[in-house]
Amino acid sequence: xxxxxFFGSVVFLAAGFLIPLVLYDRDSRAVRKASxxxxxxxxxxxxxxxxxxxxxxxxIAVTVYQPLATFSFSFLVDxxxxxxxxxxxxxxxxxxxxxxxxxxxxxxxVRRNLLCSATSLFLLAMVFVVSSANTLSxxxxxxxxxxxxxxxxxxxxxxxxxxxxxxxxxxxxQLSTLFVLFGIIALSWQTGTFSLATRGVPVTVLSTVAFxxxxxxxxxxxxxxxxxxxxPYAHPASPTxxxxxxxxxxxxIAVYGLIRFLLDVFSPDLWWGxxxxxxxxxxxxxxxxxxxxxxxxxxxxxYSSIENIGVIFMGIGLFVIFTTVSLPLLATLALLGALxxxxxxxxxxxxxFLTAGSVVHATGTRDIERMxxxxxxMPWTAALFxxxxxxxxxxxxxxxxxxEILIFIPLFTSITVVDPLLKVLMLVCLSLLALTSALSAACxxxxxxxxxLALPRSEESAGATEVAPAMxxxxxxxxxxxxxxxxxxxxxxxxxxxxxxxxxxxxxxTLLVVMAAIVLIVLHYTSRQxxxxxxxxxxxxxxxxxxxxxxxxxxxxxxxxxxSSVYRTRIRNERAFFDDRxxxxxxxxxxxxxxxxxxxxxxxxxxxxxxxxxxxxxRFQNGCLDTYLLYVFVTxxxxxxxxxxS
Amino acid sequence: xxxxxxxxxxxxxxxxxxVAPLFVSMIKKVKAWTQGRRGPSVFQxxxxxxxxxxxxxxxxxxxxxIMRVTPVVNCAxxxxxxxxxxxxFVPESVGGIGNIILFLYLLALAKFFMALGGLDAxxxxxxxxxxxxxxxxxxxxxxxxIVFAALAFVFKTLNFxxxxxFSAANGxxxxxxxxxxxxxxxxxxxxxxxxxxxxxxxxxxxxxxxxEGMILEQSGPNLALMELSAAVKLTLLMAVxxxxxxxxxxxxxxxxxxxxxxxxxxxxxxxxLAGIIGxxxxxxxxxxxxxxxxxFAMAFFFSVLIIIIEVFA
Numbered sequence: 014x015x016x017x018x019f020f021g022s023v024v025f026l027a028a029g030f031l032i033p034l035v036l037y038d039r040d041s042r043a044v045r046k047a048s049x050x051x052x053x054x055x056x057x058x059x060x061x062x063x064x065x066x067x068x069x070x071x072x073i074a075v076t077v078y079q080p081l082a083t084f085s086f087s088f089l090v091d092x093x094x095x096x097x098x099x100x101x102x103x104x105x106x107x108x109x110x111x112x113x114x115x116x117x118x119x120x121x122x123v124r125r126n127l128l129c130s131a132t133s134l135f136l137l138a139m140v141f142v143v144s145s146a147n148t149l150s151x152x153x154x155x156x157x158x159x160x161x162x163x164x165x166x167x168x169x170x171x172x173x174x175x176x177x178x179x180x181x182x183x184x185x186x187q188l189s190t191l192f193v194l195f196g197i198i199a200l201s202w203q204t205g206t207f208s209l210a211t212r213g214v215p216v217t218v219l220s221t222v223a224f225x226x227x228x229x230x231x232x233x234x235x236x237x238x239x240x241x242x243x244x245p246y247a248h249p250a251s252p253t254x255x256x257x258x259x260x261x262x263x264x265x266i267a268v269y270g271l272i273r274f275l276l277d278v279f280s281p282d283l284w285w286g287x288x289x290x291x292x293x294x295x296x297x298x299x300x301x302x303x304x305x306x307x308x309x310x311x312x313x314x315x316y317s318s319i320e321n322i323g324v325i326f327m328g329i330g331l332f333v334i335f336t337t338v339s340l341p342l343l344a345t346l347a348l349l350g351a352l353x354x355x356x357x358x359x360x361x362x363x364x365x366f367l368t369a370g371s372v373v374h375a376t377g378t379r380d381i382e383r384m385x386x387x388x389x390x391m392p393w394t395a396a397l398f399x400x401x402x403x404x405x406x407x408x409x410x411x412x413x414x415x416x417e418i419l420i421f422i423p424l425f426t427s428i429t430v431v432d433p434l435l436k437v438l439m440l441v442c443l444s445l446l447a448l449t450s451a452l453s454a455a456c457x458x459x460x461x462x463x464x465x466l467a468l469p470r471s472e473e474s475a476g477a478t479e480v481a482p483a484m485x486x487x488x489x490x491x492x493x494x495x496x497x498x499x500x501x502x503x504x505x506x507x508x509x510x511x512x513x514x515x516x517x518x519x520x521x522x523t524l525l526v527v528m529a530a531i532v533l534i535v536l537h538y539t540s541r542q543x544x545x546x547x548x549x550x551x552x553x554x555x556x557x558x559x560x561x562x563x564x565x566x567x568x569x570x571x572x573x574x575x576x577s578s579v580y581r582t583r584i585r586n587e588r589a590f591f592d593d594r595x596x597x598x599x600x601x602x603x604x605x606x607x608x609x610x611x612x613x614x615x616x617x618x619x620x621x622x623x624x625x626x627x628x629x630x631x632r633f634q635n636g637c638l639d640t641y642l643l644y645v646f647v648t649x650x651x652x653x654x655x656x657x658x659s
Numbered sequence: 660x661x662x663x664x665x666x667x668x669x670x671x672x673x674x675x676x677x678v679a680p681l682f683v684s685m686i687k688k689v690k691a692w693t694q695g696r697r698g699p700s701v702f703q704x705x706x707x708x709x710x711x712x713x714x715x716x717x718x719x720x721x722x723x724x725i726m727r728v729t730p731v732v733n734c735a736x737x738x739x740x741x742x743x744x745x746x747x748f749v750p751e752s753v754g755g756i757g758n759i760i761l762f763l764y765l766l767a768l769a770k771f772f773m774a775l776g777g778l779d780a781x782x783x784x785x786x787x788x789x790x791x792x793x794x795x796x797x798x799x800x801x802x803x804x805i806v807f808a809a810l811a812f813v814f815k816t817l818n819f820x821x822x823x824x825f826s827a828a829n830g831x832x833x834x835x836x837x838x839x840x841x842x843x844x845x846x847x848x849x850x851x852x853x854x855x856x857x858x859x860x861x862x863x864x865x866x867x868x869x870x871e872g873m874i875l876e877q878s879g880p881n882l883a884l885m886e887l888s889a890a891v892k893l894t895l896l897m898a899v900x901x902x903x904x905x906x907x908x909x910x911x912x913x914x915x916x917x918x919x920x921x922x923x924x925x926x927x928x929x930x931x932l933a934g935i936i937g938x939x940x941x942x943x944x945x946x947x948x949x950x951x952x953x954x955f956a957m958a959f960f961f962s963v964l965i966i967i968i969e970v971f972a
Contacts, residue, residue, distance in 0.1 A: 385781075388723035395723070408768040409761060421760050425811050428966070440963060443808055444801035451800035454767060455793035458774045462789065467781030468721055503755075514817075516755020521739060521765075524668075524756075529735035536731075536880050542715035549719040549876055551782060557721065563778060563786020571794035575952050 015073045018062040019090065019144075025055035026140065029133030033126035040123045045116055048129040052136060053109040059140065060102030066095035068508060074146070084207060089146035093276070096352060097143045097269045100359045103494065104261040105136050111367050111487035112254035114480075118374060119252060121168070128168055128252065135161040135258065142266055147207045148197040151270070155193055159186040162263060165255040166247050178243075178250035185233055185243040192230030193270070199223035200278065209273065213280040224285060227274055235267035235322045236315075238296040239611045245307070248315035249379060253370025256311060260318045261363035265355045268325050272351070275333060283337040287438065290330025294442050296323030297449040302579050305456045305569045306607070309379045310369045313460055314362065317405065320449060321358040325351045327442065328420045335423065338431060343423040349511060350419030357412040357498060361404035364491035368398040371484050372464060375477040381460065381565045386469035391479045393489075395465045400492040402461045404499070406454035410522035411495050415502035417450060418515050452572070459568040468559035581608040663913055667750045668742055670918070675741040675898075678926060679890035680704035682897065682933045689937025704890065711883035719780040719876055729776030730877060730884035733769045737888040737895075740765040744895045745902070747921035748910045749823045757820040759807045766851070769888060770796055777873030788872025791948065795857065795869065799850045799955050805962040806843040810903070812966060813837060823902045827909035839965045841904045846958040848896040852889065854936065856946040856954070894929070897936075901928045 029051035036044045066072060072095075076087035090098065112132065116125050138158035145151040163186065167179040197207070200223040204211045214220050233240040248256045271289075275281055300320030307313040328351025335344035371394045372387060373379050388395040404411040424443045428436055469475040479485075498505070500522040506513045551557055573580060585604045591597035633644075684704045691698025700706075718726055743762040755761065770792065777789035813836055814822040850857050853870035862868055874885045902909055908924035910917035946954065 386721070388725065388779075392724070399725075403768075403771065406767075406771060407764065408771055409764050414761075414764055418758075418760050418764075422817065425760070425808055425817060428808055428812050429815060437967075440805065440808065440966060444805050444959070444963075447800045447804035448797065451767070451797040454771055455797050458771060458778070458789060458793050462775060462778035462786075466723060466725060466775065466778045467786075516758040516761045520754035520756065521761065524739045524742065525735050528738040529731050532731050532734045532738075532884065536884075539712045540716075540880055541713055542879075544716045544718065546718050546720055549717060549780060549782070549878075552784075557781060559781070561783055562781045563783055563790060568778075568786065568790040568793075571791055571948065572797065574949060575794065575798060 015062050015066060015071060015090070016075055018058050019073050019088075022055040022058035022062070023137065023140065025051045025058065026133050026137040029055065030130050030137060033130040037126055038123060040126070042117060044126055045129045046113055048126075048133060049109045049113045049116075052133050053106050055136075056102040056106035056109065059098055060106065063090070063095040063098040063102060066090060067092055067099060073144070076146075084149050085147070086150050087146040088141075088144040089209075090144045093269075093273065094143050096356070097265060098140065100265050100356050101136065101139055101143065101262050103356075104258060104359050104363045104491075107487035107490050108254045108257050108261075108363060108367065109487070110490075111257075111370075111484055114483035115252070115254055115370065115374070119168075124168070128165070131161050131164045132254070132258070135165060135263075139262060139266055143269055145209070147209050148200065149207045151209065152190075152194055152197055155266075155270075156190050158263065158266065159190055162186070162255075162259060165259075166251045168252050168255070169250070172250070175250040178246040182243045182247040185240065189230045189233035189267075192226045192233065196223045196226035196230060199226060210277050212277060214278055215280065216282045220279060221282075224274070224279055224281070228271065228285075228289070231267040231271045232292060235264050235271075235326070236296075236319045237292050237322060237326060238299050238319060239615050241296065241300070241319045242611055242616060244315040244319055245303075245309075245312040248318075248366075249309055249311040253311075253366060253373070256314075256370070257363040257366035260315065260366055261359040264318060264322050265359055268322070268329070268351070268355050271326075271329060272348070275329065281333045281337060283334060286330050286333030286335075286337060288330070289326055289333060290438070290442060293323045293326025293328075293330055294445050296320065297327060298323075298445050298452075299579065301449050301452040301456060302572075302576050305452060305459065305572055305576075306580055308381050308463075308565050310373065310381050310384075310460070310464065311366070311379055313381070313456070314365055314369060317365075317453065317456065318358070318362055320453060321354070321362065321405075324417065324420065324446070324449065325354050325358070327351075327446065328354060331420070331423055331427075334435070335427065338435070340427070340430060343427055343430075345511070346419060346513060347423045349506070349513060350416055350423070353419055353502070354416035357404070357416045357495075360491050360494045360498065361401045361411075361413060364397065364488050364495065365401040365405065367484075367488045367491070368394050368401065371480040371488075372398070372477075374484075375480060376471075376473045378471070378473055381463040383471040384464045384469070384474045385467050385471075385559065385562065386465075386474060387477055388465040390469075390474075390477045391465075393479060393485050395461075397485065397488045397492050398465065399461060400495055401488075402457035404495040406457045407450045408454070410499050410518045410525060412498035412502065413495075415499050415515065415518055417446075419513065420446065422514060455569075455572065459565050462563075462568065463565035467562045468557065470559045470562065470564070581610050582606065583608050661753075663750050664753050666913065667745070667748055670748060671742055671744075671746055672738060674746050674922065674925075675891055675894055676738075676887070678746075678929065679887065679894040680708060681926070682894055682929050683890045685930055685933035686937040686940070689934050690941050693938065693941035704886075708883045708887060711886070712880045714879040716879040716881055719782075721781045722779050722876065725772075725775050726779040726876065727881075729772045729779075730881040730888075732772045733776075734884040734888045736765050736769040736772075737891045740769070741891055741895055744819055744898045745823055745909075746894075746898050747925050748913065748918050749820055749827060750913070752818050752820040755818075757818040759811065759817055759819060762819065763803060763807065766892065767796070769892075773873050773885070776877070777875075780876040782876060784868075784872045784875050788869050788875070791869045792853075792873060795850065795951065798952055799847065799958075802843065802955055802959040802962055803847050803851075805959065805966065806840060806847060809836070809840050809843070809962055809966050809969070812969060813840070819899070823906065823909060824911055826903055826906040827911050829906070836965055836969050837904060839968075840962070841900060843958055843962045843965065844896070844900050844903075846954075848893075848900065849936070849939070850955070851896060852893045855940040856943045857951060859945050897929055897932050898925070901925065901932060 029048045033044050033048045073090040076085050079085035138154050141154040163183050166182050169175045203219045236244045297320050304313050304316035328347045331347035332344050404413040407413040407417040427439050500518050503517045583606050588601040589599045591599050684701045688698045743757050774789035774793050777785035858869040877885050908921050910921040
């Protein structure tokens with residue numbers, strides 16, 4: 014039954030891929046509606062089957078095609094895979110609803126059909142990555158996912174910015190693929206098989222190399238700092254539903270890969286866990302610090318994704334550490350925290366991306382300094398964005414809190430049990446996690462405040478209107494999910510068979526409602542005078558100007574100064590004088606520029622090195638047939654020698 | 660959920676709302692004395708709140724729904740947080756009420772909405788307040804969490820109810836570490852309740868105000884709710900300090916006499932602490948905003964030191 018449902022959803026996704034491809038030349042809304050409708054149907058089927066497996070047990074195991082004795086395309090959906098399929102289903106259903114309206118507002122005519130088609134292909138690839146039963150098909154679909162997402166990013170290819178972002182993304186994602194491939198090959202040398210369930214591979218040099226390669230591959234894909242730069246480039250450049258899918262779902266596929274390999278393949282060492290934990294912590298803190306500085310709405314969300322993936326990696330790192338020091342209960346908690354945060358981040362981040370997309374659509378700008386006052390003009394979008402902001406700031410009773418507390422609790426508890434050196438590590442990570450979540454609250458006060466509150470700071474913003482209902486429905490479902498996953502977190506874990514020591518959020522949620530009701534009743538019975546809307550005291554200024562408001566930059570200025578060592582700025586002063594004694598000033602230029610630390614110190618040197626290498630290699634290419642014949646001859650001789658030798 | 664617990668919910672809420680304005684006035688009284696003034700009556704905050712409830716609400720034409728819901732959400736979050744800190748009577752915890760992490764995040768929820776409310780009317784005073792408040796709360800957070808981790812470490816639990824029950828059973832300070840934690844808790848109290856040297860609760864000058872800036876646009880009953888929430892927050896953090904360091908008299912079983920004694924003792928202990936806060940504030944000058952991180956760093960290292968001492972002791 015499960016298998017049929019699973020393949021039903023695959024068929025729908027394939028239909029979503031093929032319909033617009035076949036009817037490529039017909040620029041009609043119906044074609045795109047059909048394609049996205051198939052996607053939504055597929056997502057509903059996929060969601061129900063994965064929910065059934067997740068809650069009820071059972072699994073799907075099926076081999077589709079066996080081209081070689083040692084290799085087959087076979088699928089295995091166990092509870093872990095079902096969980097990630099649920100993430101894909103949830104986000105893609107809501108994104109599909111949203112995209113049905115959003116894609117119609119894009120330029121590009123028939124290319125929009127291809128966009129729908131590529132979206133389905135992208136989803137199909139992700140479904141197959143998660144349900145792959147062996148490493149080779151995992152790799153194959155991993156690459157398909159990378160390629161299809163590249164096309165999605167490149168949709169607005171005529172813009173130079175998009176081309177740059179696309180190229181950046183392509184290189185990074187290919188690097189990721191390369192490392193994953195290398196890891197898989199090293200792993201197969203170690204184990205002699207491509208299976209994804211060779212439990213307990215011992216820690217040898219080869220398996221360590223395999224782990225490091227895979228970890229690097231997944232980190233690049235997941236946007237772990239310092240491999241994160243593609244996110245703030247690719248997300249703003251791509252159409253909104255694509256950003257939502259990439260940030261909400263694709264990053265989680267990297268998380269899935271890491272968890273799958275750690276759980277079912279390796280038997281990790283302690284330092285692996287420390288490595289993952291530190292990588293996660295650094296990403297979490299730096300991600301949110303960079304997000305604070307950002308004033309491009311979608312880039313801000315991209316940096317915040319880096320932060321959240323960091324938090325998820327922290328959970329995974331803690332899981333590995335606690336497993337190796339035999340604290341299975343804490344390990345389970347940390348892993349559950351990482352998994353639950355993956356789901357929650359998928360939900361609230363796609364909610365935020367979709368509503369941000371609505372805002373960008375309505376105002377025509379991504380710069381939050383040019384927005385403002387949208388709460389009056391787009392009240393529903395504002396309410397949805399606010400829900401997402403509360404969730405991502407990890408505030409109770411929404412879902413962000415429910416998963417962060419799951420990572421907090423093992424950190425708190427472990428301080429009493431682990432050995433002193435690990436205690437220090439735990440304390441450092443605990444305080445940095447606290448810093449991260451407090452900064453992300455500040456970041457989203459800034460984002461919501463600058464976008465939706467006060468007066469509009471540009472004409473586009475003043476003239477914005479609420480988006481179509483279809484663009485509210487998708488995010489609306491996600492907002493309800495934020496509330497549901499937060500309030501019922503405890504009960505959901507019980508239902509799935511885990512008793513977790515988190516507070517019952519249903520209780521707190523109910524109490525919040527009760528208290529709010531009491532306050533409202535008290536207000537109702539004590540108020541003697543009607544409410545008045547009138548100009549409030551502004552220190553004698555006759556009327557308020559939007560230019561006098563606090564902007565996003567102004568809001569984050571104190572934190573900018575406090576964390577100024579993180580934001581490396583470069584100040585340049587150039588002055589020219591009329592005379593030699595430098596008394597008569599002629600002209601000057603002063604410039605403060607935010608240094609792109611990672612690009613200047615990590616990416617560019619690597620790029621220069623590979624360019625250098627390529628130049629050297631290109632000397633072999635002289636375009637003369639004789640030379641190439643010589644190469645072939647030498648190669649053949651070497652092969653013969655090598656074969657004769659062994 | 661049993662009858663005891665429901666009784667606790669009602670009792671604790673009433674108690675915290677009843678005593679919170681008293682402590683605020685007491686701090687003001689002590690500060691006035693140190694300045695050689697007589698100062699307002701200790702019941703002045705009650706009068707002020709009553710007066711504000713009578714007044715009309717004025718919203719700026721620029722204000723959105725955020726401005727209207729902020730006082731309610733803020734007050735509700737603070738009242739729920741109040742249930743996490745038993746003032747006079749400690750029952751068995753139900754459904755994770757009393758969890759220290761949830762407590763901190765409920766305070767953060769209130770702060771989140773207050774900061775949004777500050778930005779809503781578009782006044783630069785509000786924006787300044789919000790921006791500074793969120794910055795300060797972000798950089799004090801590592802210290803707060805480490806202090807709470809130290810508490811969790813000492814008491815081997817994440818729940819205030821169990822901590823208080825444990826300290827009440829012992830009656831006195833159980834370990835010298837607690838006194839050190841108490842100092843860190845005191846710093847957090849000063850920071851979280853916007854007091855000198857971090858903020859100045861008395862002035863409405865743009866150079867100093869943080870908390871006052873955010874609520875500048877609120878009026879009438881809404882302002883009363885914001886003021887009450889701030890007072891409740893002060894009382895809660897004071898109660899954490901009192902019930903951990905000086906727990907004697909805290910009731911663990913439900914009896915009228917026990918609760919009355921505990922309530923009386925709590926008011927006495929709270930008044931003493933309010934006096935200490937007043938003296939502390941009077942003895943200091945407001946710090947420059949960008950010097951605050953060093954104060955917080957000091958508090959942070961102090962609390963880490965506590966844990967390390969405890970670990971290696």
